[in-house]
Amino acid sequence: MAVFSEYLATHAVYEDAIRPLPQTMPAHRRQRIVVLSSYSQSLTNFRLELLKRMVDAGHIVTAVGPEDDARTRSALSRIGVDFAQIPMARVGLNPVADLATIWSLWRLLRKLKPNLVVPYTMKPIIYGGIAARFAGVRSRCFLVTGLGHVFSQNGSATFKGRVVKQISVWLYRRAFAGANVVFAYNEADAADIREHRMVRDESLIRIVPGSGVDLDHYAFAPPPSDRPVFLLIARLLKDKGILEYIEAARRVRHLYPNAEFQILGHFDPNPVIGVSRDDIQKWVDEGLLNFLGDTLDVRPYLAGCNVFVLPSYYREGIPRSILEAMSVGRAVITTSLAGCSDTVQPGINGYLVEPRNVDDLARAMVTLAGNLPLAADMGMKSRELAQAKFDVHVVNDILIERMALASP
Incomplete structure (x- = not known):
């Protein structure tokens, strides 16, 4: 208990940033919402438009995250959303830290007394769902952006992985108990939720086409036409297909020496599943890779490539990075797994390749490296598909309507 108390003391909730509920709430501001x-x-990178819609509909919204990021606070404040910090380790299992997260969430929810809690990604869903139940929050709507690494083929390949998966299923069931709706980004995730009986009433599952993409913010940009430039944007995990991308790049460069291969993303703290800084530096020193680091704005980098590549075998929902590349107008090469495959019409706006198959990936990259006009034409088709299927405003219409948050 002393260890638990010490953890809480060093990871305090920033309660001073929470806006007090007005004494007299206008009738149209009926809901207090907490987004976890x-x-x-990610609250501003992926959820800004949804948060805007909630505020515009007259609701009081508090967004919660583990990092006290000044840019995030400022961006949320500009649209009328409050921010609260809660301790939460993004990866790994630490009973003390995880109990502290649930306790802090429970305290925050008891203080705010929200009508609705909306968690997304694995830990907020599990710990936020459980904390919301104990705090007596009546409405809970979940955004399953992907079931997580433990539900991937690689994640459950070992005995430890299978045990963690079973524990995760048990926790998901507890979190989803009494849910109003569970949004899934693809049919494979919805099927797993049904198969593992994570919800008692399967009618609560609703499939939406990812988080959507802001077509105006990620405006079309003509691709370069002088040489092949391939770009991979992802958290630097092995399951994102980074090792396969590097090996395929070696083969493509043998045929097209002027081709450039870029990676943009941040390192993961887990050395078992992450790509190391030493690996990245080795590929840079080899002259094979241009490592772009991390950024708050991917648009200039998308504009500078011809082809976007994500050879992921991670358990994706629908990768936001692909949607952004499509909106900018880029040909896409990704894997045939659920989530990734929802973004590509093979031979129309890109190619689907077999996961972990370097030969398959290299063939697709060689095809586009040798035919930049084809890559440009596929990019136009990507933009059209993004407009038809993945417009963030259309996606948010679905979410707002199903969560009963539309303006009265």
Whole structure:
């Protein structure tokens, strides 16, 4: 208990940032909503338009994340959303830290007394769902952006992985108990939720086409036409297909020496599943890779490539990075797994390749490296598909309507 108390003391909730509920709430501001994330910047990178819609509909919204990021606070404040910090480790299992997260969430929810809690990604869903139940929050709507690494083929390949998966299923069931709706980004995730009986009433599952993409913010940009430039944007996990991308790049460069291969993303703290800084530096020193680091704005980098590549075998929902590349107008090469495959019409706006198959990936990259006009034409088709299927405003219409948050 002393260890638990010490953890709480060093990871305090920033309650001073929470806006007090007005003494007299206008009739149209009926709902107080709490949105839970495992990465504070994702609130503005991925959820800003949804948060705007909630505020515009007259609701009082508090967004919650583990990092006290000044940019995030400022961006949320500009649209009328409050921010609260909660301790939450994004990866790994630490009973003390995880109990502290549930306790802090429970305290925050008891203080705010929200009508609705909306968690997304694995840990906020599990710990936020459980904390919301104990705090007596009546409405709970979940955004399953992907079931997580433990539900991937690689994640459950070992005995330990299978045990963690079973524990995760048990926790998901507890979190989803009494849910109003569970949004899934693809049919494979919905099927797993049904198969593992994570919800008692399967009619609560609703499939939506990812988080959507802001077509105006990620405006079309003509691709370069002088040489092949391939770009991979992802958290630097092995399951994102980074090792396969590097090996395929070696083969493509043998045929097209002027081709450039870029990676943009941040390192993961887990050395078992992450790509190391030493690995990245080795590929840079080899002259094979241009490592772009991390950024708050991917648009200039998308504009500078011809082809976007994500050879992921991670358990994706629908990768936001692909949607952004499509909106900018880029040909896409990704895997045939659920989530990734929802973004590509093979031979129309890109190619689907077999996961972990370097030969398959290299063939697709060689095809586009040798035919930049084809890559440009596929990019136009990507933009059209993004407009038809993945417009963030259309996606948010679905979410707002199903969560009963539309303006009266």
